Amino acid sequence: MFISPMLLETAAAPFSDSRYIYEPKVDGHRLIYTQEGGTVRLYTRHHNDCTRQYPEIATNLFPHDVVLDGEIAVYDPQTGVVDFESVMSRFQARRPDKITQLSAQLPVTFVVFDILRYKGEDLRQLPLMQRKEILAGLSLPNAHFGIVPYVEKAGEALFTQMQARSLEGMVGKRTDSTYVSRRSAAWLKVINWSYADVWLTGYRKAEFGWLASVQAENSAKVRPAGIIEHGASPTHKKAFYGVVKPLITGEDRDFVYVEPRIRARVKMRNWTRAGMLRSPVFTEFIV
Structure with missing residues (x-):
């Protein structure tokens, strides 16, 4: 089941607000992970099927059906920073032999930040923090899955850390936000230009x-x-x-x-x- 993702609006500047949590912005490409009846399908934000590009993600199952929202990332082993050009190399690979080669050379991580369905139940109307709690309780299939960390209140401090490490920026999300398949001011990005x-x-x-x-x-x-x-x-x-x-x-x-x-x-x-x-x-x- 593909669910059109919730999109970010842009904040004018870094901010701190007790009504929000703050996450590092991952410099990859958006991915909707769907597992239904033991079958995994991976989709871009525009509903393009990219299942075969990421065998390290698509061939490993959760114990229950689930729909997840996150980013595909390739981390530079020397710096620990996401390498966007490597992400694009993985995404653009089509030939099976090339995909196998790049899976070994440029392994991806699916960095998850939201859970939309679980065990057949639609979770999108739950507040964000309740969805985060369910997500934190998941047993991840392998080391190619991760969960985005977040901090409360300290948005400006997090953004300063992102600047110091030359990372992409941060995302602020209202703690009470439901998940809507459109752009929403409840989720705000601040880019480290x-x-x-x-x-x-x-x-x-x-x-x-x-x-x-x-x-x-x-x-x-x-x-x-x-x-x-x-x-x-x-x-x-x-x-x-x-x-x-x-x-x-x-x-x-x-x-x-x-x-x-x-x-x-x-x-x-x-x-x-x-x-x-x-x-x-x-x-x-x-x-």
């Missing part, structure tokens, strides 16, 4: 997108670093397109390229191993 200054070196011809570049190492030239698709307001876009025409150097089917003369600041999740901005969001022009 990183920031970078970039040159805008082109733009898409069709939908919005600015090409971002950064200074190449040991060179006066710039190199591509990604595409900015979010954050720019209509005013920012108008300002950019109002001055960019004299800077055009060429174009192809999809992009117009410009001299690196316009500078901007972006916030992002982190840098990829290939030196690209991960999920960059425009914040301001640098003048």
Whole structure:
């Protein structure tokens, strides 16, 4: 049974409130685990079946039928930090031999933070803390399952710890929240953004997108670093397109390229191993 997941809204800043508990935000991908009649199915938040990608999760059973909500994570053995690119490598694997190989090289952990059904009973109308109590009593099938820890009241202190370890951020959840299959202000995320200054070196011809570049190492030239698709307001876009025409150097089917003369600041999740901005969001022009 697939249950559409409860989604997070965004808090403006870290906060502490006795009505909430606070969890580390896991930098993986959302997973709904369903076990019915001895059959396990794994689904992404968009109802895509990904059962075969994670045999270390799908081939181990709980004593009773259950539906769980959590994140698939791959932990770096050296740092203990979730490696999102490794998560994507596991998710994108399709060939059985590749899945077997990656299961040994990049083992996943299903990090559970909620229980939605148990022993045939729908638990979604129970308050969060009662669901947490039931979840804590589960016997996990193997070491590839874990439960997200949480703290009470001390949201700002937890976020400071996340920043110190360069982790993704935190989630605040109301202790009395029921589980609803939509975005809800009862669950709030605070992202630990990183920031970078970039040159805008082109733009898409069709939908919005600015090409971002950064200074190449040991060179006066710039190199591509990604595409900015979010954050720019209509005013920012108008300002950019109002001055960019004299800077055009060429174009192809999809992009117009410009001299690196316009500078901007972006916030992002982190840098990829290939030196690209991960999920960059425009914040301001640098003048």
